[in-house]
Amino acid sequence: MNPVSDLSVLLRTLEPVLNSGVFVFASVKDGHAIDPAVIVASIREPEGLSVVVSETDAAISGLNALFKCAWITLTVNSALDAIGLTAAFASALGRAGISCNVVAGAYHDHIFVPLESAQAAMQVLHQLQTNGGAA
Numbered sequence: 001m002n003p004v005s006d007l008s009v010l011l012r013t014l015e016p017v018l019n020s021g022v023f024v025f026a027s028v029k030d031g032h033a034i035d036p037a038v039i040v041a042s043i044r045e046p047e048g049l050s051v052v053v054s055e056t057d058a059a060i061s062g063l064n065a066l067f068k069c070a071w072i073t074l075t076v077n078s079a080l081d082a083i084g085l086t087a088a089f090a091s092a093l094g095r096a097g098i099s100c101n102v103v104a105g106a107y108h109d110h111i112f113v114p115l116e117s118a119q120a121a122m123q124v125l126h127q128l129q130t131n132g133g134a135a
Helices: 007-012 055-060 085-095 115-131
Strands: 016-018 023-028 041-045 048-054 067-074 101-104 109-114
Touching (some): 007 085, 016 115, 023 055, 085 101
Antiparallel strands (some): 041 048, 067 109
16 A cells, blocks of 8 residues: 555544553663664664663663553554644644654554553544544
8 A cells, every 4th residue: 555645544544553562762872782673663862772672672681661651553554754643643642641752664653652541542543533633
């Protein structure tokens, strides 16, 4: 399927999926080895390599968990140049009092929310999809 850039279509076809497991944000200091296969997401910052990994993999790698979270994938194939999708779901989650950290992949958007807010976040996202963005 081709990437979708039309915001109304994106919102109607979000199809959020809650991935199983507990995930954490952590920082890998230069010189500390971590198996690249366990990294869900990463970005290089001046302080080190910021990663999202499972809580188990963080413990195995000796990483300090900075934020424990649930991982939600929006399964719609969102175009990387689509306008408004992140703002729409972040605003909806914010109105519900749920913080979110977002990572855009080549095909999907991934949302990391506080672990205890996972089910509430899924409800908000389903409502956003049902209402086509009018949540």
